[in-house]
Amino acid sequence: MNERHLSANRSMWDERVATHVDSTFYDVPRFIEGGSHLYPFELEEVGSVEGLSLLHLQCHFGLDTLSWARAGAAVTGLDFSKPAIDAARDIAARCGIDARFEVGEVNQAPEILGRKYDILYTGRGALCWLPDMARWAETASRLVKPGGLLYLSEFHPITDIFTDDDLAVENNYFDHGIPFEDHSGCTYTDGDLPRKHVVDFTWTHPVSSVINALLKSGFTLERFEEHEFTAFNRFPGLVHDEKARVYRFPEGEPSIPLMYSTRLRLPA
Numbered sequence: 001m002n003e004r005h006l007s008a009n010r011s012m013w014d015e016r017v018a019t020h021v022d023s024t025f026y027d028v029p030r031f032i033e034g035g036s037h038l039y040p041f042e043l044e045e046v047g048s049v050e051g052l053s054l055l056h057l058q059c060h061f062g063l064d065t066l067s068w069a070r071a072g073a074a075v076t077g078l079d080f081s082k083p084a085i086d087a088a089r090d091i092a093a094r095c096g097i098d099a100r101f102e103v104g105e106v107n108q109a110p111e112i113l114g115r116k117y118d119i120l121y122t123g124r125g126a127l128c129w130l131p132d133m134a135r136w137a138e139t140a141s142r143l144v145k146p147g148g149l150l151y152l153s154e155f156h157p158i159t160d161i162f163t164d165d166d167l168a169v170e171n172n173y174f175d176h177g178i179p180f181e182d183h184s185g186c187t188y189t190d191g192d193l194p195r196k197h198v199v200d201f202t203w204t205h206p207v208s209s210v211i212n213a214l215l216k217s218g219f220t221l222e223r224f225e226e227h228e229f230t231a232f233n234r235f236p237g238l239v240h241d242e243k244a245r246v247y248r249f250p251e252g253e254p255s256i257p258l259m260y261s262t263r264l265r266l267p268a
């Protein structure tokens with residue numbers, strides 16, 4: 001990632017934080033009262049985290065990180081947005097949860113954190129901000145203890161090929177290293193954004209490139225799932241399942257995978 005991409009993306013994320021913290025999508029007041037912001041499939045696929053150390057890379061303002069703490073893990077979250085980390089520390093204090101949050105770029109995490117973890121968790125809109133899966137996977141392998149787990153729950157890159165309103169095929173599925181430059185200034189939550197930083201850069205990573213990068217960095221594959229639902233209103237016509245907090249294609253209509261999740265392990 002060059003300095004222009006990094007700086008545009010960081011400014012855009014810094015600006016989004018206040019809107020997201022106030023949104024009903026994240027519903028911070030409800031989270032402070034208790035409960036989890038994780039999805040049941042994530043909790044099931046990771047299994048018990050009781051007493052384990054867990055690192056959340058690209059943790060945003062920490063609701064998922066703190067949810068893992070409520071599930072029993074000793075948690076650390078890292079994100080390059082200082083306003084996000086400030087909000088995460090504030091919410092942790094208001095919830096009375098002991099958590100470590102650090103500001104940093106993903107690939108600098110091993111130096112910033114100075115330790116390895118039983119579990120590395122990331123996803124739901126994380127990988128698209130990183131240009132280089134080989135570098136990310138190598139970084140991840142330096143953050144997981146021997147025998148430890150990497151769990152990734154991510155939006156399926158096939159959804160990137162379609163136009164947002166009518167699902168016409170518009171973009172390349174394969175990654176040619178050229179970022180998608182977005183000037184829309186939109187976000188995925190409710191609430192208005194300040195519109196100062198409206199340019200960001202994202203990359204589509206085919207599932208094969210993610211898995212192969214992790215295998216090349218020493219991980220072994222334990223589980224891979226594709227899901228018919230997603231965490232936000234990605235396309236018109238998706239039906240909101242309020243109880244499960246997900247959106248799906250209507251019953252009886254053809255569907256494509258909207259998310260995927262995978263669990264890999266480093267040899268002991």
Ligand SMILES: C[S@@+](CC[C@H](N)C(=O)[O-])C[C@H]1O[C@@H](n2cnc3c(N)ncnc32)[C@H](O)[C@@H]1O
Pocket residue numbers: 009013014058059060061062063064078079080081084104105106107123124125126129130
């Ligand atoms: C969609 S959020 C994912 C977090 C989580 N799934 C959630 O919904 O709260 C993406 C996060 O990645 C962070 N981010 C983007 N690029 C990054 C980078 N190169 N290094 C560290 N954090 C980065 C952003 O600041 C943002 O908080």
